[in-house]
Every structure is written in C-alpha cells, then in structure tokens.
Amino acid sequence: MSEALDDSGADKETVLERRRTYLLRELIEQIKYQLEGQNVECFHFGSQSEATTTPGLQSDIDFLGSYHQFNIMTIWEDWKASMDNLLMLRDDTIPPQQYLLQVIEKKTPEPVTSLINDEFVAKDTGQVLLSAEKCKQRIEYEHKVKTCGDVTKNGPSVSFFT
Template sequence: MAYWRDWEAGMENLLMLHDDTNPPQQYLLQVINTYSPEAVTTITDEILLRKYSVQVLLSSERCKQESEHLLSNHGDIIRNGLSVSAIPNWDMVTALHICKALPEIQHWIDRCRGRPWPPAQLLEAARVAPSFLVPAGHPDIDY
C-alpha cells in the first residue's frame, strides 16, 4: 500500500516507503499488522530486517534466498538478477501486487500522451493494468 488509508484488515499489508535516499522507482516495504493499522515492531520471520532499530522491513535479498530454499529440492538453482529458478531457460520472479496504481506510471502516461509512440491503446492498457513490485534491490542502499 502506498498510503496508510489503503490498509485492509485480514490482509498482509506492506507500506511502501520512499524518500530522498531511495533511488527512483525503489521502495522499502514496511511490515504492517494484519488486524490493526499499526507498524510491526518485532521480527517474526527470517525474511524481515530492522532499519534504524525501528522499522521492520521486508528484505528483497532474503526473499530471493527463501525462493532458492523452496526450489532447492527441484534441481540446480539458477539465479539471474532478481530471477530465481530451477528450470533452465525460465525466469521466475516473486512479485507483490500493489492495490493502487503507482504515481510513476501515471507520470509516464502523462509524459507520453500526444506523441506518436507509444500508441494511445498501449497507454490505456498501462493505466488499467495491475502493478507489481519485485525484489530488485539496489547496490547503493543497505536495505
């Protein structure tokens, strides 16, 4: 979720954090309680880590390690960037659905509108298509 108002009871909620220290289109995902709109304060899973001794975040690197572990009894693991697979020539990426469109997508659509490419049909498809976050990570940040 991009905003606290998007919190929903009974769902696994992650708050997308972005500030001037994050590279463009990169978010930190803060873990929020499932049954109350409050930030999680304790680490209860190996895929979580703590930032500045306060925020509990989902670790993209640990998510990829978890995928490797789950696939380890299916053959050799192939790790390529954010893809973790046990099937040759397949790229498998864990993705998290975003409940509302990202502002970056609307900005791109607005910037491209009225130009010959991309066509209006593609811009409309991008506007209504679901959005996902993938565990990419960035070499310049620790989280």
C-alpha cells in the same frame, strides 16, 4: 523491413501465434497455482511474449507472479484486515524505481515492531521492513529443494529454469 522480418520468422502470423501461446501459458500457470491452493495472477512479458525477438536469439522468458496474499499500500487508508500489509516507503539510499516495504499488522493498521519473521529486517529508525534479499534466498532454497536446479539472482529478480 516487412520482408526482412517475414524472412526471419517474425511475420504477422507468427507474432499473433506467439502472443496467443503466451496468453495460454499464463492461464495454465494460473490454473497450476490454483490447484496448489495459491491465489496467484500470472503474466508473461518481454520480447518472447510480445514476439519482438527472432529465432536464434535465445531470448529469455520474462514471467511475473502476483501473489494476492499481500496488500501493497501507498497510503495508510489502503490497509486491509487479515492480509499481509506492506507500506511503500521512499528512501534516498535506494534507486528511484525501488521502494522499501514496511511491514504492517494484520489486525490493526499499525506498524509491526518486532522481527517475527525470518524475512524481516529492522531499519536504524526501528521500522520493520520486508527484506528482498531474504525473500530471494527463500525462493532460491525452495526452488533447489523442489527441482534441484540453479537459481540466478540479478538485482531484484530471481531466475530459474524448470
């Protein structure tokens, strides 16, 4: 098995080099965001960064940007002043690996009650939620304006090439 992997370009040295490369890419992306005035933490994951793919498979590059403007709360005690607070909610209408995000006030730990942002939607119960679909539409629009490139939406993810 090791011989076959070595022959396909997935030997130990290649694996280590690919991992170093993607760690460096994360750092470069993070510096780019800092220069733009954004507090974003960057992560590459999946077969490319883990070097579990071989040349010729044309694997995609999985990237996650964690924007630190949001405080994601699992309980009310997690609320933080002067931040965009979102409370994770479970609902029987969504897949078990997903959550609804209820919008919480910045100045007091109380739910937002009006649709003061284009990316908010109201649930039948009156709860104001952050709309994943509207966020994806904004990302798609911003990407098209900046790069004139196409965007692919698959489930909760948005993909594009830059």
